[in-house]
Amino acid sequence: MRLAGRRARDLGIVVGGLPTGGHNGITDVAGVSVGHTTVDDGVELHTGVTAVVPTQLGPQRWSLPAAVYTGNGYGKLVGSTQVDELGVLESPIVLTATLSVFRAADAVLTHLMRRRPDGLSFNPLVGETNDGHLSDIRRRPITEGHVLDAIDRASAGPTPEGCVGAGAGTTALGYKAGIGTSSRVVGAPDTPVTVGVLVQANFGGVLTVLGVPLPVDELVPQADRAEPPGNSCMIVVATDACLDARQLGRLARRAVFAMGRVGAAYANGSGDYAIAFSTAEPGRPAIPDAQLDPVIAAVLDSVEEAVLNSLFTATTTSGAGGRTSHAVPHQAAVRRLVDAGRIPGGRAVAGAVGRPATRPSR
Template sequence: MDQVGRRVRDLGIVVGTLPTGAHNAITDVPGVLVGHTTVDDGADLHTGVTAVVPGHLGPGRWTLPAAVYTGNGHGKLVGSTQVDEFGVLESPVVLTATLSVFRAADALLGYLMDRRPEGLSFNPLVGETNDGYLSDIRRRPVTRAHVLAALTGASDGPPEEGCVGAGAGTTALGFKAGIGTSSRTVRMAGRSATVGALVQSNFGGTLTVLGVPLPVEELVPDADRTAPPGNSCMIVVATDVPLDARQLGRVARRAIFAMARVGASFSSTSGDYAIAFGTSQEAPIPDSEIDPVFAAVLDTVEEALLNSLFTAVTTTGVRGRTSHAVPHRSVLERLSAAGRAPAVRAG
């Protein structure tokens, strides 16, 4: 029987020492919501939409401080240049498949226009990764209705992870991947604040957990060797730490750096992007106090990336191609042998 997807903490794998938020998810940042629409016919289509919705955007506050960092630009992040230019986010962040990104952007534009009937210009922000190994990407099955369902169905509860939404058909580090999320709490100026991340994993390299390399050819000897080396990663970071756009750019860079911890190869054909936005209306903290935020971002993104893999399940898609889930038991045995994790029974 195929294993059930599980978060890495449920398997005894703990990244760093900082405490997590209540859900260990990006939705631990107050006011941040997540919604998914999955398009999966059980055969040739494994794709969808994931929306990160800042509930703070509304009458009286139509922008949030934000930044985008491009680790490698082989991708399509609609709206990113305006975020770079002005340092603000004025829409939810929508993630989908490569050839559906333009339809998703048009749907998000319609959503923004409906909310602001007096507006004359809007900047929808939509990113993607290529799920064409498992899904018939040329059919472009994502519709306006799918995008609106993800946006209007977004909630502040624990988001679904793994083979859901924009992660339904993605692969990473040789294994089935998908959507992952995590969060950390930090002490800032005598009070707690939260850093949360959500990722869409679809990149190449060698899976590395707590510093231990776990090559797919050793864990799954019969894995398909024709699978692509990786086609990108989208990372969304949200925080209620008071930061300005410049500081959020520094946060976004650390989010990309965290990919190295899990073994990313940063290949020439990978589009690796991080979007960071803040929700606080307070004056930004001084740079001299930002190191705890950087530490939280690195740990949060690392765990989100691992969750995106460990919660995914083996999937067979278009042309009978199969992407195998990370075998939990084998990973735990190797980590235990390396003295890096307790021996936890995998279901």
């Protein structure tokens, strides 16, 4: 159940012309589930765990085709080199805070060893962004229980977004951000292909929506100008398209490229990574490269909208050191987009000042 602020489409903001899946999220890819554990004391801790769990990983199939693209390697993505080398994903993908990534990786190892008691080698894949702007990151509050709970509670329904899980303490493009997700469906009606994306947004730049800059110092004049540490983004791309690891690497690159659409600065300290995997049944021929354009377009649009959802569903949060990260003010943002001719007026503006945003479910 979504209880966060409005998503981009609720405000009249539509990215591209491709149709979305039923939930407009990564769980529209059959067999992909998402779970969150949020650790939030309302004062010094705003952090957590988000797990993307492909249910196809099991006794019949212990790996899926996958690829990792490093846009800028200022980060920690445990397990990425083996994915690069072998082109397969062997575990749920877990996202958390920077200094908790190693404990989270050990917890994923516990999960994998329980599932495969006869196994001798495992490759947990765990990424992070730095939520130290709002959370006391040095306390490393994430435990094995938090990680296992996120994996065990993962579901295929609508995914809570905003200040939840690994997005509880993140800030992006000057505003409070968090977890966001989106999806697209392409191909013929009898052979549809679904692309789903989930982001943990925590990077710098100037928020740009449908080509219109929305600087925080103009929309929220009282906002703290201190630049959060880390400035990173983790992007997970799932698809049921039959693609090999090389082709998934091409999609992962496009996922990082799409950050530019929303105004990413791609700073020196920005750890920008994309992980792409396919859930297609093994043994089928891969889609020819010449037919990848619709899938590439789906990735670009889904990443753009997922980042916007991570922002528009987030709520203003005060945390460690008395710092505050302000949510995007919906009414002000929509009015600028209407004035620029990017979205229709009237209903969109009225909708932006409807029911107040609340904290997301955990």
